[in-house]
Amino acid sequence: MSGILDNRTRIMDTVVTLEGRRQMADGKLKIEYISFTDNATFYDPSVISGSADATTRLYFEQCHLPQDQITFEADDSGKLKPFKNNKNINLSSGKISDYKFKDEYSGSAREIVNYLTGSQFASTASKLLASSIDNFKNLYVLGTRDFIFEDEGFGTGVSSIEFKTSDTNPLEDAEFHSRLINDLPSLFDDKVFSKSINFKYLPPINKLDDPTVVKSDLNVIENNKIGDYARFGEYDEYTEVELEDDLKEIEDAGFKRTITFDPTSMNNKIVTQFFEINDSDMKKLDVVEYGTYRHNDAIKNVYFVGKVFVDDNDTQTFVRMFTLVFE
DSSP: OEEEESSOOOOOOEOOOHHHHHHHHTTOOOOOOOOOOOOOOOOOOOOOEEEETTTTOOOOOOOOOGGGGOSBBBBOOBBBBOOOOOOOOEEEEEEEEEEEEOOOTOOOOOOOOOOOHHHHHHHHHHHHHHHHHHHHHOOOOOOOTTTTTTTTOOSSSSSSSOOOSSSSSSSGGGGGSSOOOOGGGGGGGOGGGSSSSSSSSOOOOOOOOOTOOOTTTTHHHHOOOOOOOOOOOOOSSSHHHHHHHHHHHHTTTTTOOOOOOOOOOSOOOOOOOEEOSSSSSSEEEEEEEEEEEEEETTEEEEEEEEEEETTSOOEEEEEEEEEEEEE
């Protein structure tokens, strides 16, 4: 939240919100986007100049508001952290609670926490997720509308999608119907992460003065490596051809669903969040970006959505649940 310091200079008084302070305390504050808003701004029309001079008005000092937080944050286990909203819904560690105060005979009062379950939890969770959109709307972010080439609004072709699983779909091989976490590849050996620079095989090599040399190239590594270092994962990365083959398998099994965003903007800047909700708590799913590539004259941006588990060896394993393709 920001405000004008005085009425003579264009200086913005910027403060770190409560959510920003929490991320700073966790050492995870990363500023990536900045938006401007005219929320609570009073426009007084003027016949001569179009708008009356605002420099003589009084302004409220900046403060923390629920709309300062738009996306849900989660810990490493996926449990959601408290989320500011205007519906007075209390969220902690993925559970929704109802606070009550009970008077004791001694004259004092004690706090009673009741965690919601079942249908009450499901309905309240839907309201809580909708509050993310409400917070974004209440920001009143400044933007430009192109009334000639763009439609006003945003929509999807369908509002809900269902997937039904059986003993034969989507996995036909009976061997893969049930898998143990210990049998799945770890993060360092999973092909899903093979294109991420953090998981590439990058052993120390001799110093190269040529800036045009790609130091992550396996041939360059082999010719200039200092010593023999063990590699955790496979040498071949998850290529676009292999990914397209997997997507074709999913489509042939009947587990492909298409969503059309219409109307939408020309840039199609979309913010998405994925959650797992049961009868008593909700978790935020993890998203792994595969990258962008061209296939059949279409540019595709692929993301893998799933959960991270820890096996008996305290090794983290990513279980892919969905593959999202934006094109």
